[in-house]
Amino acid sequence: MKKFWALFFWFWPIVALWVCFAAPGRNWWFPSPPKSTLGHQIDGLFYLILIIVALTFVGTEAALGYVMWRGATKDASSKAWFSHGSHKLEIIWTIVPAFVLVFISLTQLDVLADIRVLSKFPDEAKKGALAEVTARQFEWRIRYPKPGTMLMTDPQPGDLYFVNELHVPAAVPTMVNLRTQDVQHAFFAPKLRVKQDAVPGLVIPLWFEIEEAGEYELLCAELCGWGHYKMKARIVADSPKGVSDYLTRLEAEQNEDGVAEAPAGEESAEE
Amino acid sequence: MATVTPALDAHGHSHDHSHGHHEQSFISKYVFSTDHKVIGIQFLITTVLMLMVGGALALAVRWQLAFPWENMPIIGKAFGLFKTEGGQISPEFYTMLFTMHASVMIFLVIIPVLAGAFGNFLIPLQIGADDMAFPILNMLSYWFMWPAMFCFAVSFVVGGATAGPGNGWTSYPVLSDIASASPSSGAPQTWWLLGLTLVGVSSMMGSVNYMTTIINMRAPGMTLFRMPLTIWSMFITAILQAFALPVLTAAGFMLVFDRMSEMLPTDIHSVFFVPANVVVNNAAPTIGGGQPLLWQHLFWFYSHPAVYIMLLPAMGMVSDMLACMCRKPVFGYKPMVYSMAAIAGLGFIVWGHHMFTSGMNPALGMTFMTSTMMIALPSAIKVFNWIGTIWDGNIQFNAVFLNCAAFVALFIVGGLSGIFMAAVPVDIYFHDTYFIVAHFHYVLFGATLFGVFAGIQFWFPKMFGREMSDGVQKAHFVLTFIGMNGTFFPMHLLGIAGMPRRYADPYLHGYLEHLLPMNQFMTISAILMGCAQFLLLGNFFYSMFYGKKTTRNPWNANGLEWSAPSPPGHGNFDVPPVCYRGPYEYSSPEAEALGQDFILQTTAPPAGVVRVAHGH
Known part of the structure; x- marks a missing residue:
């Protein structure tokens, strides 16, 4: 035994x-x-x-x-080694x-x-943040600057918004500003090995360079309430052109006021 | 000289009342007792029962992870808890489960079982004192656990039966600060904080008492370097508690003051942890200027040393037991003492490693990383010395030894996995994943609890005058060991696979879906492990009344406690003990001269050999 x-x-x-x-x-x-x-x-x-x-x-x-x-395997009758250790x-x-x-x-x-x-951030990342990621119970709100402008700390009139989907260029070092609207969250992209807490009151810059185009999971890694597990989002890496096309599309959708959709006949009647 | 050495009495009961203490009523003898042994046993029984409560909470967590959103067995239907959820665990209930599992296990099991139960029982006996320095304070330290348990119990129900405190045992603000932040952030959080503070009061009373007792009340001849390592570990732990706890208590009150401004019409409108313009759940933006990271610093300034409060006493006890079970001295006694002191010292400057992803200054991260790496060094030294202690010993393969060996074997895993998380870049990936869950369970369960299992059996004869069944303890050991590894080893892999902790349903995320079968295996292992604890409970309570009667020194050990009757009467020693040598002189030539392989610290050297150190 x-x-x-x-x-x-x-x-x-x-x-x-x-x-x-x-x-x-x-x-x-x-x-x-x-x-x-x-x-x-x-x-x-x-x-x-x-x-x-x-x-x-x-x-x-x-x-x-x-x-x-x-x-x-020691013989039961033999004695133990009397030693206090070895310097x-x-x-x-x-x-x-x-x-x-x-x-x-x-x-x-x-x-x-x-x-x-x-x-030590790469120069391209240091040029300015691509977007601001704001965590909130229980979603990720993304704010891009109006195409052609820089991202400001405070929201600007032309800013573009989206929820739970962040588009970034592939093969380019990219910086985003991370913040939270309510409690503490953490930005966790497992396949990118990126994790950073979003702390109330702080704006935390964070950079990564995604190597190839594709979709990558983004989830929350800091307990933020009952729906902590539900903060499911994705990071879409695309060519730089793809990203700027996306932003243009986003801008068009956001500025959509329904008027442009008006029947062509009316416009011609004006003429 | 020989006259001061108590004759070894084979049955050990004749001297119980030799000091002429008057008869005590049942209440003052067993309930509000000031006797350190009774208080220690009260702590032990309370914590063993709380272990089952904490275990049940853990099994409920495991149920949800293995069978998400399935009807919960037994309690789902029995208490009608989840009528609206149709018997499922709700996500907010899940947050309560892991929060209270951690709170119960840390504050009501591990800290009180080590310092409260073993510290109380062993300190006076092992240093040769008749009781603690402050017996009434000691009694209070136990009875302050009850209001703490009451507060925790209230916190379970005050927010409604399905929403207890659910902000994690770390309770990070702003989540824990603003009542509207989650279903559990209201009254349950306040009651939880009160419970935490009361546990702190209890620990502080114990800590002051232990330090005073160990410094002032040692028997003649019991020099510092003749103290058993258990006493050294209790001493160092008491110092850690005395210096770290005030910070947690202060932080707790700061959080309570922050919360009062939400909940009570008071003039206290503090915002220690709440910055401006936080909008929680569409409530009005906060007015503040506080800093949530402050809580993390204060909390971990206590809670990292607390990790060593939860480990060091077990290290000391295991060193004692390994020496006795291997019939040879502890390998490197002084390095063992110094490494415990080093762990305690470094333990105060590593708290930042819990905050590597928190956004604190990266330069701080580098400093904390280096100090954290260095704390692995004394731990490594201890492991090597334990292996050296077993080397060439006459090993007694009983359950005490096996549990101690498991302590060493599993502590190695827990220590090594810590290195990954000490390294900041690697921790960035592993932070808040199951890897950390695996790591601290290997330390707290694998090491500490196995040490406690061994300690319960080892000192049981001294507590109750009877022995526990070794066969049952071996069965308990094997099942617990297998269940423990089956539950916690795969958690390393879950962590590597990127599964975050505290997720009610990780399978919502596609890249984690395939981990469900592994989680089911872990849950089955956990259920096995949980059931195995009934062997321990059964053996404990059965042996208390029907176990084999024992003698003063059933293990042929050396410590002063083994020269007292089993169980010792009020006042402990029938003959005031005098200490003549260190605690680990197993198989020494001196012992051999007596025809045995042990020599009690109280056994006087032969006439003419004067080796009494100057006592106090």
Whole structure:
């Protein structure tokens, strides 16, 4: 029975590892490869940490199983090893993990700066926000500036509005301003690996560069009330021309006053 | 010397009333008792029952995730709770379920079971004191739990039966600040905050008491570095509580004042956490100048150290138990103490890692990332030392040992998954997904609760003079271990798949639809795990009355508590204990000279060998 317990503690990490290895094949992994430039960097860091962590996991769990196995197979009449520890070992297992942890930390800094530090944003993103995304219980309100103008902090007369659909150019670094009208929300685009809280009272700039045209999920990642799960929206990445066509269409629809639809006959009668 | 050492009494009951305490009434002996042991046991029984309440709430959460919008079994129909929803869980009820699951588990189970139950029971016994420094304060610390539980209970029903507090245990404003923000943001939120504050009062009373007792009331010869690691961990935890709790209490009152301006015709119109021009649910725009991030800073300034309040005592207890079950000294006693102190110190400067996506200054993010990475170091040192403790020991493969080994094995997982989230760029993806849910359940359930399971069985003989059935405990261990991993390990994968937490229905989003079968598997594992807890409860209450009678020192352990009768009478020790050595001298030459593999801290060295340190 003693050996059973030692094997038990060896067995479950093997199952855990197997599940992790099998996961990508069974679609229990990332929803898709990263679809943004920053996403590639984030995934790269994830896999770097994953390798370090997996090796540590295997090493420590194997060691735990091994010391249990030794205890299980030990002659019951022999005495336990009387030892208060080893200064040398303590130093080794303090310094080695310390270096590894500092190393992991240092590898993160550049990517973190790329994602968050305003002065490090790509020039094209810095030119100005494409749109303002305002979260609200339980939807995303998008405000674009009138085509040909800059986005202002306060709403302007010519601004264009849409709900739950954000059109951005593909393969261009794009900045949006994130805010909330009521409680705290979070802008989460899983396939782009983008997440940023929308905090009441703050306007938070956020940038990403979607690599290929397509539709990407946008959801809320910060509890915002009973309908938190319902804040379903999409980000549509299109060619720059496609986006400007969309905005023109949006402008036409928004300025639609019904008059232009008037029967052609009346207009000709005026003439 | 030999005269001050109590003779080991095989049955251990003859000295119970040797100090001539007068007879006490039932009420003063078992209800409003000032005896630390009774208070500890009161805490233990309360928290074990609350564990079942918290578990039931968790199972309801799991039900919704596995079978969304299906009629809820048992309570859906029985209480007619969801008449209008046709027996389904409503989304606002779901937010209440996970909020109260966390609140009950954190504030009514884990913090009070470690500090309240084990802290109370063990501190005087392990340092050789006859009681706590402030017995009445100690009694109050237990009885303040009841108004707290009352407030939590009121919060369940005050907003109507299906809308309790539902803003998460973190209760971020503005959601928790403005009554119109959600069905649960009205009165339930206020009652919840009052309950939280009262739990804080209880913890604070305990914390002051523990520090004073440990500093002032140690037996002669019990120097700081002869204290068991349990005592070190309780000491460090008490310091953490004393310094962190006031911040939470202050933040709680600030939030209450903010809310009063909404709900009561008072002159208090504070807007600590509400900025201007917030329009919630088409109400009038707010007038303010507050900052919601302030709450996050204050809340996590307490709640991150609180994570260590919920872990350190279990680390200390497991170190004690592993040494005893492996019949050898703890590997690296002083590194263990220093690493606990390091965890506590660093624990105060890592709170910002909960806010990596909150929009705070990225430079702060870098600082918090580095300090968070460094807190993994003392944790790693502790793991290596535990493995070193088991190395070449004479392992007793009982349920105490197995639960302790599970503590180490699962803490490794919880610790390693933390590294992903300490790294800011990776955390940006994992923040508020199931990855974090997996991480803290591996720490709080995998580590802390397995440590508690071991601790209950290990100190049960000292509490009740009877032993728990080891066979039943082993069955409980296996089922809980399997259920625990089946429930929580897949959560890592859900997190990687991008499933956000706190979603009543994640399958609304196409890219998560295929995860339903995995969630169903997890729910079945969780039900198995929940049922397994009845083994623990049954064993606990059965053994309390019918278990095998025990002796003073059934585990052949070294601590001072094992020189007292089982259970110790009022005043604990029949002979005032004197401590002659450290707590982990298993298999030492000195012990061998006595023909055994343990040597009590109170056993005097042979005549002529003077090794008494200068006591207090």
